[in-house]
Each structure stands twice: as structure tokens, then as C-alpha cells.
Amino acid sequence: xxxxxxxxVNPLSRKFQQPIALPNWQEVYAQSDRPWHLDxxxxxxxxxxxxxxxxxxxxxxxxxxxxxxxNAANQTRDELGLxxxxxLFGNMxxxxxxxLESLPENSLKTISVQFPDPWFKQKHHKRRVIQxxxxxxxxxxxxxxxxxxxxxxxxxxxxxxxxRFAANLQLIQQHSTTWLDPNPLPVPTERELYVLNQxxxxxxxxxxxxxVKH
Numbered sequence: 001x002x003x004x005x006x007x008x009v010n011p012l013s014r015k016f017q018q019p020i021a022l023p024n025w026q027e028v029y030a031q032s033d034r035p036w037h038l039d040x041x042x043x044x045x046x047x048x049x050x051x052x053x054x055x056x057x058x059x060x061x062x063x064x065x066x067x068x069x070x071n072a073a074n075q076t077r078d079e080l081g082l083x084x085x086x087x088l089f090g091n092m093x094x095x096x097x098x099x100l101e102s103l104p105e106n107s108l109k110t111i112s113v114q115f116p117d118p119w120f121k122q123k124h125h126k127r128r129v130i131q132x133x134x135x136x137x138x139x140x141x142x143x144x145x146x147x148x149x150x151x152x153x154x155x156x157x158x159x160x161x162x163x164r165f166a167a168n169l170q171l172i173q174q175h176s177t178t179w180l181d182p183n184p185l186p187v188p189t190e191r192e193l194y195v196l197n198q199x200x201x202x203x204x205x206x207x208x209x210x211x212v213k214h
Contacts, residue, residue: 013209020090030083035109045073050187071210100141115191151204153195158203178205
């Protein structure tokens with residue numbers, strides 16, 4: 001029976017301000033010293049399930065603010081016997097630093113943020129996941145030549161994410177056009193497939209981290 005969940009949860013509510021409960025990474029991953037891919041807002045986790053099977057040389061970590069989805073995704077991971085994948089329940093905007101500093105040093109290779117909750121009303125924009133403070137922390141822990149991949153089917157949301165990452169001087173946009181096409185990743189998300197099947201556009205951006213600027 002499908003899991004019924006609320007489509008949106010308010011990340012600013014008190015219960016989502018608690019720090020992420022961090023596991024022992026050496027117990028979670030077969031080889032915790034591999035390069036890591038961090039997916040922020042992993043939803044049901046199907047994207048990472050496929051990516052982890054296609055790329056056994058990488059570790060994949062999904063952060064999701066809806067506990068039921070995290071539990072179900074980890075159960076599926078266990079059923080498949082994957083040892084390079086884990087899902088965590090938590091709010092990146094309240095836990096980014098404590099999470100990223102717990103990872104092996106110089107291991108964060110790729111970050112993806114795909115179809116985040118749009119929070120259309122102006123008064124709710126502060127609930128959007130990509131805030132300037134989060135960008136600063138993410139880029140600080142990203143390795144040199146590491147990449148940030150963003151996509152949304154809402155142009156205003158994609159544009160805000162792109163502009164906030166573009167404002168960081170350590171990042172270089174990897175495409176000369178406003179939006180990137182096609183998707184450089186080998187696995188589409190469920191939302192991406194739904195949007196493309198409706199013949200609607202997806203707005204994407206890709207950045208690479210350059211030399212650290214002092």
C-alpha cells in the first residue's frame with residue numbers, strides 16, 4: 001500500500017530545527033572513504049537507488065525532511081543489499097554544518113537539488129531549501145572540481161537556486177546558455193519523468209568548484 005504523506009512540511013517549524021541524528025558512517029557504508037554524492041530532498045529515494053547501483057565506486061547520501069519516506073527508502077536499500085547508500089531524516093537548513101563536518105575530509109564530490117518544494121507565496125520563500133547561508137556551507141565542503149546540479153520545473157525556483165549558487169565566487173557555471181539541456185545525470189527523478197511526459201520544460205543548472213579564492 002502506498003505511503004500517504006503531506007506534500008509539504010514547514011521546515012521552519014520547531015520540530016524540524018533539531019540537528020540531524022548522525023550515524024557512524026563507517027558502519028553505514030562499506031567504504032566510507034569513497035567520494036560522496038549528496039542529494040538534498042531525496043523524496044522517495046528512487047533516484048539514488050538507481051544511481052547507487054550504477055556507480056558502486058561512489059557513496060550516496062539522501063537528506064529528506066519527511067521521516068516516512070526516509071524509513072521506506074532505507075528499507076528498500078536494505079532489501080537490495082546496497083552498501084554505498086543511506087538516507088537521513090532532517091532539515092539541511094538547520095543541520096548542514098554538523099552533517100558536512102562529520103563526513104570524511106575532502107570527500108563531498110557532487111551535490112544535487114532536484115525539484116525542491118516551490119513555496120510559491122512570497123511570504124513562504126524563506127521556507128525554500130536553497131538559502132544563501134546553506135549555499136555558503138555547501139560550497140565550503142565541496143571538493144575542488146566538485147559539482148552542484150540543480151533542476152526544477154518552476155523557472156522562478158530554478159532561477160533563484162541558480163542565482164544563489166552563481167553568487168559564490170568559487171563556482172563556475174558549466175554551460176553558456178541560461179539553462180542546461182539535457183540532464184547530465186544518467187538517472188531522471190520521478191518528478192522529472194512526470195514533467196517531461198507532460199511535454200513541459202525542466203530548468204537545469206550545473207556548477208563546478210574552482211580553486212579556493214582567498
